[in-house]
Amino acid sequence: MVKPAGRQKKVAAAPDPHTEQRILDAAHVVFIRRGTAGARMQDIADEAGVNKALLHYYFRNKNRLAEAVFQGVTSRIFSRLSETLGSDAEIEDKVRRIVAIYIDQLSKTPYVPAYVISELNQHPERTKQFFESVRSPGAKGPPPFLLKLGEQIQAGVRAGTMRAIPPGQFIANIASLCVFPFAAKPMLCTLLDLDDRGFKAFIEERKTGLPEFFLSGLRP
């Protein structure tokens, strides 16, 4: 444990970013597992290996802690995404990249989709917070990457290589196909009679099958 030099050991130290981060990580784990309403401050304290009172010292109350966690999760998800969609790459290329990014990311954090979905449904007021993480603050109207996508689709239609599809539907389709299987993992595993290994294989299979399916769906 490195300490700032020249400090008397009895003087109260400044907020320890290390501890704060440990608490945040612990809260992340517990909130995602149990949902915000089902999570217990005690469980978070245990997970972080600190005392319950310390959570309040750093985050004041449960709600603020929940917001901090939610903020962290959503910003991580969408940072690379809108970049990719808004780039100048060919549509085929975008699709392949998006699928790869989503599936790799979600394979590591499979609980995230269900967490975000239930949070946003139970706390509509956090939609605003979500909004800020997706777009630049204060922006109005459809986000830039939608316009870009719309142009590319129209070009494809004129060239005769694509069916016409509204960009919003395009986004909804690709997001659905990538995210839903993780959000509905318990359902899918029951329905298709998969254990955890089976699910992993199922997702692996999807990594190549999904771009094929999606791109084929776009052709005229």
Add this chain to the structure above:
Amino acid sequence: MVKPAGRQKKVAAAPDPHTEQRILDAAHVVFIRRGTAGARMQDIADEAGVNKALLHYYFRNKNRLAEAVFQGVTSRIFSRLSETLGSDAEIEDKVRRIVAIYIDQLSKTPYVPAYVISELNQHPERTKQFFESVRSPGAKGPPPFLLKLGEQIQAGVRAGTMRAIPPGQFIANIASLCVFPFAAKPMLCTLLDLDDRGFKAFIEERKTGLPEFFLSGLRP
């Protein structure tokens, strides 16, 4: 209010199915809005227009009430579904029907997907309950409609009208495309800048666009 004839008015009556149903309906509303952990017995009582104690009289405790609601929701969802998938209809026909059924149903109960997703993630033990509502109790291995679907796909591949796709992926794709937009409604509305009317229009547009997209995705 019709009462059984020949009863003295002071004799305790049998459980009133009317009241029980009112409570169940109220619980349905509250659990789906707030999630099981976030729901309050008091709110359910208010919604039903009865006293809190009565909930315990009919359902003993919160957990049993939650199970009853969950049971009701899931059984309603999947009853018509496995029928349709397991029937002898052509694949094209099945796809169109499934999309129509799902979207009509979910348009009336848009909160259901997020509810089921978060319940199943937070209470893995209910997966068994879910299981029973989808298949006949005690069944082993992949459910019959999967086999049926697999045969039809193989026939299509031999005839040269379809690409090869595992039936499990087929199911995952169609479920994703139908259900996810409702589960992620707040996200989608933010991302695509839609209000409630806009979302309704978006779904309407999907009703015809989705079968086209999906069927095109199946072609070789």
Add this chain to the structure above:
DNA sequence: GTCTATATTCAGATAGAC
């Protein structure tokens, strides 16, 4: 900054009258 101990609030559950 971190802990122990305690206060407070709230929600699930029960007892008992009607």
Add this chain to the structure above:
DNA sequence: GTCTATCTGAATATAGAC
């Protein structure tokens, strides 16, 4: 069967020592 009143336990939050 339905209500009022109450109990109990749990969980968030605070006070204060170290």
